[in-house]
Amino acid sequence: MRKGSPLALLLRLEVRRLSDSVRHPRPGALIAMLLPLAVGVAALWFGADSVRADPRDGDGAIGLGLLAASPVAFWAYPILFRPADDALLRRLGVPSGASYGLRALRLLALTLAVVALLMVPFAATGTLGVLPIAAALGGGISAWGCALFALSGAAERIARPNHRPGVSGASMGFDRELANAGPLVFAPLPPVILGAFSARVVAGDAALVALAIVTALACGLAWLGAGRFARALPRFGPQANEMSYAPPPAAGDAGLVIGRGLARVLPARAGAVRARDAAVVSRRFRWAGRIAWPVAVVCVLALLRAGERVEVQGWVAAAGALVLAMQGVAVIALGRLERAGARWMDRAAGLRARDRLAGRWAAAFGMALPLSASVGIVWGMIVPDSSGWMWPAASAAAAVLAAGASLAAAGR
Secondary structure (H helix, E strand, C coil): CCCCCHHHHHHHHHHHHHHHHHHCCCHHHHHHHHHHHHHHHHHHHHCHHHHCCCCCCHHHHHHHHHHHHHHHHHHHHHHHHCCCCHHHHHHCCCCHHHHHHHHHHHHHHHHHHHHHHHCHHHHHCCCCCHHHHHHHHHHHHHHHHHHHHHHHHHHHHHHCCCCCCCHHHHCCCCCHHHHHCHHHHHCCHHHHHHHHHHHHHHCCCCHHHHHHHHHHHHHHHHHHHHHHHHHHHHHHHHHHCCCCCCCCCCECCCCCECCCHHHHCCCHHHHHHHHHHHHHHHHHCHHHHHCHHHHHHHHHHHHHHHCCCHHHHHHHHHHHHHHHHHHHHHHHHHHHHHHCCCCCHHHHCCCCHHHHHHHHHHHHHHHHHHHHHHHHHHHHHHCCCCCCCHHHHHHHHHHHHHHHHHHHHHCC
16 A cells, blocks of 8 residues: 555554544543443443353354354444445545445454454453454454445445346335335345354364464455445445435424424423423533434343342442433533523523423433333343343432422522
């Protein structure tokens, strides 16, 4: 790779962007990234006996390969065709080969991160060695190359002017647009299957030799995928960000989500406060809403795998309490923002104290609901002699405290 090549320039910009986030960190971004990571590592560490797969066994090696390949296969599409800088790179005339190389390296970084997380249970149980590392790398690397090849081929097929739905598209139903997207829907399956098979092959006697062969084949698939990507990008790239199969939420001119969730049962004035507060929190404190889903997923998986263990129950409860506390801080900070704003607007609109309290409570409770509802359901099914209703109840109580403190911080 030449020093002045487009790929080298993109890599330098990528390094500069990552270094800027480290040198000038934003608290919200760090919280949204580090908290789910900490919870995930804790889940893998404390539940190591339950989640650790034995690569010496055939089924264990296949399971390890599936765990390594699945995230890579399903994240390949957004990394390849829906990155945040896609429109800018196309407008600047960056060659498709350079864009493909950068996105392939991003997917490779994700692959190595997944493999590193899969090694946490082995480190916790003192069984970390060459065999589990090689098996996980074999599954992840093979899925990386196959995903680049398969997703690029599916996009190329869809981008053809004379494209007709095949067998995969016909199985998607009678919706023409959904049937046309059939190749993209089924494209992650070959990487997942190949990753499981490769992990089983690598977990044999000559693990390092098999890993080298698998890596070479994966690099070959990735190289072949570059041509497919170059042919697909001119037609498929501009349409990728427009492909959506869910209608947008009902919103007013200010982008306030109305008529959904708790807003259906709230009075009109309280519903207006909830919509306003939810919109402000989602823009000024975006991390407060984003941390709920990753933590919920990790906690649910941990409860399903080792929910009977007291230590797992303890750190799941601690993770939930930490999320509620952080979201409460965001709600209180909203009140601090109001102190510096125009205090007469709520009074002019006829909003009374109880309307503001009910609306702010609804906004705070809505942020915590993804965590409390999902974890509460699984907690009630897995943990003996315990009720899952305590999670929504704790979220509602924490929202009351946060809303009251927020109004007190507003000073009006």
